[in-house]
Amino acid sequence: MKKYLILIDKSWLAQNVFRSVLSSSFEVDMGFHLEDINVLASEQKPALLVISENAHDEKEWLSLEKRRPLVKKIKKIFISKKAKAPGGFLLLKPPFKPEELLRLCDCGGDKKSKKKVAARSIKKNIGSKRAFARNILTTKVFFNDEIGNPLIYMNARDISLGGMFIEGGIPLKAGSLAFISFGIKGKPVTVTGQAVRVDDGGIGVRFMGLPDEARKLIGSYCANVS
CATH class of the missing domain: 3.40.50.2300 (Response regulator)
Structure with missing residues (x-):
């Protein structure tokens, strides 16, 4: 109990x-x-x-x-x-x-996910059977309150114009909305995200109403998939 x-x-x-x-x-x-x-x-x-x-x-x-x-x-x-x-x-x-x-809270929380994917295998999957090209992105992703104060952070794994995958064990319910912020090439991005897939490896987040400036920045970054 x-x-x-x-x-x-x-x-x-x-x-x-x-x-x-x-x-x-x-x-x-x-x-x-x-x-x-x-x-x-x-x-x-x-x-x-x-x-x-x-x-x-x-x-x-x-x-x-x-x-x-x-x-x-x-x-x-x-x-x-x-x-x-x-x-x-x-x-x-x-x-x-x-x-x-x-x-x-004395309840652990330091167990590593069994479903983490190696960077090599991530590269093979980028852009396959997806609507948007994806690129690896290793950066902190902050979950913010209503006025933009960061509350917690986790690490991004990859990103596309459609959304991003965030590694970590926070069990957001599918459909939940969150205000998130992160950086690409030293430039800040703030966007509303919706959790569309949640598993032991992390959270798949869909971007909602991506601002034009953020769209250009992410699009340029994802166009340079190596």
């Missing part, structure tokens, strides 16, 4: 991203405000609290601790760019790899 975890974040995109990372190891309930902990913890005792900086209020938290002593006794993770976490919290600064959050 999975342990019960409460995730508090005011950003729905951040909630979806973090929940995708944690759901393989925990039963996750989500809220937007600290007060939601009272409701969520009324039936089950959480083993862990994960709270973001934008959902944290020091006075509100101290009040909650007094009324619900349980929150003092369990592990608490604070996701923030700040140099220091509130008392009793473990600090995790974004952007981070999904495995870092899982390790902090």
